[in-house]
Amino acid sequence: MDVALQAALILLICVAFLLIIGAPIAVSLGIASVLAMISIMDFDNSLLTSAQRMFAGTNSFTLLAIPFFVLAGVIMNNGGIALRLINCAKVLSGRLPGSLAHTNIVANMMFGSISGSAVAAAAAVGSTMGPLQAKEGYDRNFNAAVNIASAPTGMLIPPSNTLIVYSLVSGGTSIAALFMAGYIPGIMWGLGCMIVAYFMAKKRGYKSDERVSLRVALRVFLDAIPSLFLIIIVIGGIIYGVFTATEGSAIAVVYSLLLSFVYKTIKVKDLPRILLDSTRTTSIVIFLIGVSSIMSWVMAFTNIPGIIADTLLALTDNIYIILLIMNLVLLIVGTFMDPTPAVLIFTPIFLPIAVSFGVDPVHFGIMLIFNLSIGTITPPVGPVLFVGAKVANLKIESIIKPLIPFFVVTVAILIIVTYIPSISLFIPELFGLVK
Numbered sequence: 409m410d411v412a413l414q415a416a417l418i419l420l421i422c423v424a425f426l427l428i429i430g431a432p433i434a435v436s437l438g439i440a441s442v443l444a445m446i447s448i449m450d451f452d453n454s455l456l457t458s459a460q461r462m463f464a465g466t467n468s469f470t471l472l473a474i475p476f477f478v479l480a481g482v483i484m485n486n487g488g489i490a491l492r493l494i495n496c497a498k499v500l501s502g503r504l505p506g507s508l509a510h511t512n513i514v515a516n517m518m519f520g521s522i523s524g525s526a527v528a529a530a531a532a533v534g535s536t537m538g539p540l541q542a543k544e545g546y547d548r549n550f551n552a553a554v555n556i557a558s559a560p561t562g563m564l565i566p567p568s569n570t571l572i573v574y575s576l577v578s579g580g581t582s583i584a585a586l587f588m589a590g591y592i593p594g595i596m597w598g599l600g601c602m603i604v605a606y607f608m609a610k611k612r613g614y615k616s617d618e619r620v621s622l623r624v625a626l627r628v629f630l631d632a633i634p635s636l637f638l639i640i641i642v643i644g645g646i647i648y649g650v651f652t653a654t655e656g657s658a659i660a661v662v663y664s665l666l667l668s669f670v671y672k673t674i675k676v677k678d679l680p681r682i683l684l685d686s687t688r689t690t691s692i693v694i695f696l697i698g699v700s701s702i703m704s705w706v707m708a709f710t711n712i713p714g715i716i717a718d719t720l721l722a723l724t725d726n727i728y729i730i731l732l733i734m735n736l737v738l739l740i741v742g743t744f745m746d747p748t749p750a751v752l753i754f755t756p757i758f759l760p761i762a763v764s765f766g767v768d769p770v771h772f773g774i775m776l777i778f779n780l781s782i783g784t785i786t787p788p789v790g791p792v793l794f795v796g797a798k799v800a801n802l803k804i805e806s807i808i809k810p811l812i813p814f815f816v817v818t819v820a821i822l823i824i825v826t827y828i829p830s831i832s833l834f835i836p837e838l839f840g841l842v843k
Contacts (some may be wrong), residue, residue: 411448412741418444434692438699440652444706452803454648458702466694469654470576471584474569474693479686482527486682489635490532493518496632496802499625501602508544509551510602512537512559517598520562522638525569526784526792530559534799538835546614548800550716551808555703556641556796560603560781563747564594566643566776568662570781572653573697574773577704577755578768581769582673583653584646585841589770589832593778593825599660600817608813636841644714647839663710694750700752720761727765731826734758735779739819741784746791746833750780774832780820 427433445454490654494515501510509690512533534555541551563570566587573659575583595725639664642656651659674682720730738758741750755776762772767811784792787804797804825831836842 409811410806412712412715414447415581415706415710416712417445418447419706420609420697423576425588425682425820429743433692433746434696434699435704436562436747437696437753438676441699441706445702448603448710457705460707461701462698464553465704466698468576470572471568471694473572473583473657474656475686475690476654476661477567477569478525478689478693479574479683480657480660480684481522481528482517482682482686482689483661483664483668483674484522484635485528485532486678487664487675488673489513489522489670490519490668491536491662492541492632492635493522494533495537495628496636499628504602504606504609505515506546506605506612506614508541508546509554509605509609509614512541512551512554513598513605515599516558517561517594517634520559521565521567521594522635526560526562526781527795529562530555530670530796533559534796537650540798544614547612547810548802550608550612550810552796552800553804553810553814554601555800556607556785556793556807556816557604559792560784561594561598561601563777564592567653568777569693570751570777571773573693573748574751574755574776575753576697578759578769578773581773582836582841584839585770585836586773587643587646587653588835589774590777591835592831593821596821596825597778597781597818600821601814604813621728631810635650636668638667651741668759692756695744696748697752700749703753704756707756713760716757717761717764724839725769728827730761731767731775734762735775735822735826738776738779739782744778744789745783746789747777747780747784750783751776768833768842770836771829771832775822775826776801778825781820782815782818786815 422443423436426436426439442454442458445458449457493513497514497518498507498511501507501514504510515533515537516529519533520526534552538551538569542548543623544575557837562568568590570773571590575581575586638660642842645651645659646653665674696789720733724730738750738754741754757773759769763769784790787808793804793807797807812815833842
């Protein structure tokens with residue numbers, strides 16, 4: 409049997425089997441990768457090489473940004489920042505029918521753009537908005553669908569941990585360019601959700617809020633400015649080269665912690681719990697990157713990406729059809745695999761093909777993350793779907809029906825983003841981050 413086919417079958421069968429029996433994705437990837445490596449070299453060398461690849465895969469200064477951004481997100485989630493952003497969002501969207509639904513969407517976009525976490529946004533904003541919406545008579549399933557559908561905007565609007573992982577795996581694509589590229593697609597996702605929520609709210613007869621006075625609006629905005637200012641500090645500093653993404657993530661931690669102390673929402677005794685929460689999340693991500701590095705080495709050694717590329721190109725040389733096939737594969741993969749391992753596995757396979765047809769790595773990265781972000785709200789594995797359902801205290805089956813219109817709109821936006829590169833590249837080109 410050909411060595412590439414042998415390694416590919418071991419990887420595919422082992423990962424599928426371990427996932428079916430309930431093994432964690434990181435453990436599944438690690439065991440499958442080591443077994444595949446044993447099949448192509450002797451036992452001692454395979455174990456030694458596996459250990460080396462795990463170390464090399466995680467030995468990166470850029471990766472330090474992930475634990476810091478995760479910690480900053482946990483601090484914000486506990487520091488009263490979400491409530492201030494919700495109040496700000498309520499002023500911005502209060503005059504629309506179903507105003508609380510629009511408030512939820514705008515707040516998720518704001519909170520996601522600060523914390524970089526879709527799950528954190530769904531938990532923090534959903535837990536605050538749920539009781540308010542219930543009090544106004546909103547359908548609970550509709551509320552949960554709105555919260556779940558809009559939470560992944562934080563994976564596109566910077567800072568985004570997934571974009572940092574893609575930067576590393578893609579061979580050093582500019583993090584600043586990726587961050588800037590995510591703004592328009594992320595905002596389009598949020599606006600798409602608002603359009604769906606508008607028509608659904610109209611149909612259900614949900615009303616808008618009473619107009620707030622200018623004085624109240626100004627007070628709310630001023631209260632939210634310190635939280636929103638974090639975006640200007642971190643993203644602005646990265647774009648203009650004041651500091652790297654890793655240094656910016658550390659600044660985000662210090663700023664959010666100081667802000668929480670000023671708001672008196674976090675005490676010193678809360679820090680051990682916050683650090684433990686962020687450590688759990690970080691350890692999962694870093695371990696995933698380490699074991700995926702073994703898989704990437706096996707695929708590169710056996711030329712699996714090259715074989716897949718040749719097979720795909722044998723079917724068609726039309727870039728539009730190739731991008732469509734990639735989208736379909738990634739949408740399917742996203743339904744049962746978390747974004748981080750999917751980025752680690754499929755970037756080395758699909759990126760060289762896309763680049764060979766002239767697709768910019770920054771544009772491809774946004775397309776990739778957009779696909780996998782949809783997967784986070786899709787059964788059976790979608791983490792945002794599960795968190796949103798848990799926060800709303802509902803069964804997933806009851807949320808699927810009101811989620812369908814949001815799925816349709818987000819997939820339509822994905823197609824637009826895929827075939828119009830300027831949507832992703834406009835802002836990076838404006839700042840001279842891509843040529």
